[in-house]
Amino acid sequence: MKASSIAEREASGRAAREHSKRSSHRSVGELQRDPVELIKQSSEGRVEKLVPLRYGRMAVSPFTFFRGSAIVQAHDLGEIPNTGLVMPICGDGHLMNFGGFATPERQLVFDLNDFDEVALGPFEWDLKRLVASLVVAARHMRLSRGVASDLVMTAVTEYRDRMTQYSQSGALDLWYERITFERMAETALTPERRRTVRRGMEKAAGRTHESMLEKMCEHVGDQLIIRDAPPALFHVHGANTLYNPEDSWFKSTNWKKLLAPMYEEYLKTLAHDRRELLSHFTAQDLVFKVVGVGSVGTRCLVMLSTDHMGKPLFLQIKEARQSVISRYFKAPTLKHEGERVVRGQRLLQAASDIFLGWATGPAGRHFYIRQLRDMKLSANIELFDNDLLQGYAQLCGWVMARAHAKASGKAIEISAYIGRGDQFAEALTDYAFAYADQVERDYDSFLKACRNGDLEARTDEDMAADFRI
Template identity: 75%
Template sequence: MKSSTIAERQAAGRAARERSKRSSHAAIGDLRRDPIELLRQSSEGRVSQLVPLRYGRMAVSPFTFFRGSAILQAHDLSKVQDTGMVMPICGDGHLMNFGGFATPERQLAFDLNDFDEVALGPWEWDLKRLTASLVIAARHMRLSRGMASTLAMSAVTAYRDWIRKYAEYGALELWYERITFDRMIETALTPERRRAARRAMEKAASRTHESMLEKMAEQLGDGWQIHDAPPGLFHVHGASTLFDAEDDWFKIGCWRKLTDRMYADYLKTLTYDRRQLLSQFVPQDLVFKVVGVGSVGTRCLVLLNIDHKGKPLFLQIKEARESVVSQFYKAPMLGHNGERVVRGQRALQAVSDIFLGWSSGPSGRHFYFRQLRDMKFSANIEMFDNDVLEGYARLCGWVMARAHAKAGGKAIEIAAYIGRNDQFAESLTDYAFACADQAEKDYDRFLKACRSGELEARTDEDMAADFRP
């Protein structure tokens, strides 16, 4: 089969403007939907006693609500014309789903770090979620409208400039592209941004399996046991469990019965050398861990393993449900959601966790495995000044451009579609403000539902008090 020339691919990118004009991206979509009904839909199948905690975390601010309601934006985006350029996308690329982590070579890299919603979809959906999150976060931090606009524009123009550069890369050159912290420091435009990157490196370096063992577990005889800290951390079959007595998992009665087959099937998804490495660790204990905002109530486990020198390895076993992108954008998908997450992560990230794999658990639920902590770092944007925050927005745009260029192989087409001017960036900025307005309306409707009892919302502190004597 003859491959298209660069000129033909550029022409295809420009031709996509006929399907979806660059100015059309300012549109937010048909909003005739009930946000409460969609949120209830996304809560189905979760651990029932944790659904109120999910809503409690979402109720903190419009920003946390936006983080936990990816289903709403996916629904709305499905109502507007897309570019027709479909590829693996993150599906939930808001500004808090970027972060630092250690590569297998022990370099610190910065990349997308959450792939629960990964799926085939229009590339611009990722950018729209990112820009909207920047405007909503700016409002949450009481920044000016001008600053919010600057953040959105900075992210999209950085994406535009980098996707144009990546259009010039060869296939292997793009495959080996890494955005390391050292490189971030070298390219930072101001001393403040360089200092922020160095502080992040120092913090990430301290976040190791060994440091977590000291905080989370204690040695009992020849083995180790993780401390209960409900509602965020508890043993599925322990006294502090939040599982109902009739739950199929609780009825299993033993954590080893819960995970033995799942773990054996997971090992089959790894390469031989990774299986050999894991064979040097002995499982010690298993707990349920409540994570994030949007994931609260989904089944997420932490498995503590210890090697012959007493060194720990924490594996996270996280439930993979149907992507919100797949619910509203019909494209081919893998039947196993754990495999979907793993393949999507490997496609989009520059380099992925060596223990990334998937399996099925009791009752047919799908899961993926990864390290819980390996020098991982997330930005605390509320500590950033405006200059560092703008640098962070540009960094996120850069990361997203690299991810799309690698995963989709369509940097040439995307660069031609966007062009060199600011029209696309201005349209996405207008979209981001309209989306932020809608998110605030949905948040107000959500709060009314919580206050009226239509939805039950509880804070972490409220639920922790249930376990105090």
């Protein structure tokens, strides 16, 4: 089969402008939907007693609401025309789903780090999620309209410029491209940005399995167990469980028997050397862990294992549900949701966890498995000044361009579509402000539903008061 020439591919990218003008991206569309009903839909099948905590975390601010309501923006994006430049996308690329972590070679890199919604979709859906998050976050931090506008323009122009660069790169060059903290420090434009990167590297170095062992675990006789800290952390079959007695998981009291078939299936999705490495570890304990905002109530477990020296390994076993992207953009998808997450993550990330795999768990639920913490680091953007925020927005644009270029092989087409000017970035800036307005309206509707009893919202503190540890 003859490969298309570069000129043909550039022409294909420019041709996408004919049905999707770059200026058209400023439109959010005519939104006729009830955000509360969409959020209720996305709560179906979760652990029932944790759904109020999900709503409680979402109710903190328009920004936390935005983080927890990916289904709403995916629905809205499905209502407006798209470029037709389809590829694996993150699906939830808001600014808090980027972060630092260690590669298998122990380099610290900055990359996308959440792939629960990964699916085939138009490339601009990821960018629209990112730019909307920048404006919603800027308003939450009470920054001026000018600052918020600069953040969006910075992220999108960086995406454009990096995509131009990647359109001239070979396939292997893209595959090996990594945005390391060392590169970030070298390219940082201000001393404060360099200092922030260095502090991040120092902090990440201390975020290891052994540091978690000290914080989370204790010996009870010869047994090493993870301490309950409800509602965020509890044993499924313990006194602090938030499972209903009729739940199929609760009925089986032996967690090792419950997970044994699932673990064997998971091992088969790993390379032989990773299976051999895991054979040196013995399972010690299993707890339920409540994570994030949008994931609250989905089944997420943490398994503690130790090797012959007592050194720990924490694996996170996280439920994978249908991607919100695939609900509203029809494209081929894998039958196993855990496999979808793993394959998407491996494509989009520069380097993925050595223990990343998938399996089907009890009651036919789909899961993916990875290390819980391996020098992982997320930014506390509320402590950033304007200069650091600009640097962070620039990094996010760079990371998204690298991920899209690697996963799709369509850097030439995307670069040709966007062009060299600011038209696309200006349209996305208008979109970001218009969609942030919509998020605030949806947040008000959500709060009203919480106040009138249509939704029950509880804070972590409220729920923690139900327990005595």
